[in-house]
Amino acid sequence: MPDDGKPGHEPRGELSPEERAALERRSSELGRKLDVARQTGTSGHRPGQAGDGAGNGKAMGRAMRLSAELVAGVVVGGAIGWWLDQWLDNKKPWLFILFFLLGAAAGMLNLIRAAMREKTPSLPSVKDERDQGN
């Protein structure tokens, strides 16, 4: 029932000033929430809700991709050191230890580069260099 005898009721479809103010407050509040959601990059879905499984899968994939970088550096460094020790007939595996550590450093370097690459998919620094090179 539209006209149920409220004191000072408006014609249908019109908003009273208080209602209009409340609506504006709500819309600006919603806009603020959207900005926050956009900045934090969660795009709406809360942790623990549907879509979290996909996030876990993504993180798992990222871990698999990045861990290969670290492992490869250590393995290659260790292999080079071991091979050099064999070749030089060293009594003590000091080259193995040295190259193992260098390999670990190289693995970290790989890891950092891979992580940076994933953060910025199109590598702006590389593009700058290309521009200078031409």
Added chain:
Amino acid sequence: MAGPIEQFHQKTLIPLSVSGIDASFTNAAAFMVGAVALASGFLLYAMRNRALVPTRGQSIAEIMYEFVASTVRDNVGEEGMKFVPLVFSLFIFVLVCNMLGMVPGGYTVTSQIVVTAALALLVIGIVILYGLWNQGLGFFKLFVPDVPWPLLIIMVPIEIISFLSRPLSLSVRLFANMLAGHIALKIFAGFVASLLAAGAWALIAPLPLLLTIALTALEVLVAALQAYVFAVLTCVYLNDAVHGAHH
């Protein structure tokens, strides 16, 4: 019941021996030939009309080409466009091999490290040869980062090891993802059968079944993603050969 790694066993289909070397045609070889035949067959069939307004098949072929071409353009630039055929072939081959592995009863060629290592060595070989041809000895500036000179004593070996570890990480990443994924699938699927055979425990048998379904979906995603990662990293490494040092 078959063990979780039985799916990776190579079965000889046609015994063949070249001067004492076992060169038999195995199920792995059959799936590789199948992947190449499927990919080239589809692309040739889809592009047979070369219509200005593409059919559905031609659209798929064009989208795949555009996708690889834009990946190469973003990562290597216009000078790298001559590598599009290489990257496209690698991407499609890895993608089709991964996807054939997802077909029940199929064989995952990319879960064999010898296959992924061969692909990675091909990539790194091309990077080295093209880099030397393109930049001469300047290619080795790749190993000299932009740091104060006393640090070079330690940084140059680190950079060299970092470069040498590329084929390893490239091949291990693809191989490990496919191997681990397929083993996980097999194990969880095996739980369903074991639980069903274990009396009252059969009541919770649907749980691993649900997990297997979810894992299958995840594995399809991983199969596509790993092919893409392989293509992107190929581009990143080619970028060094085309444009030289410094990341």
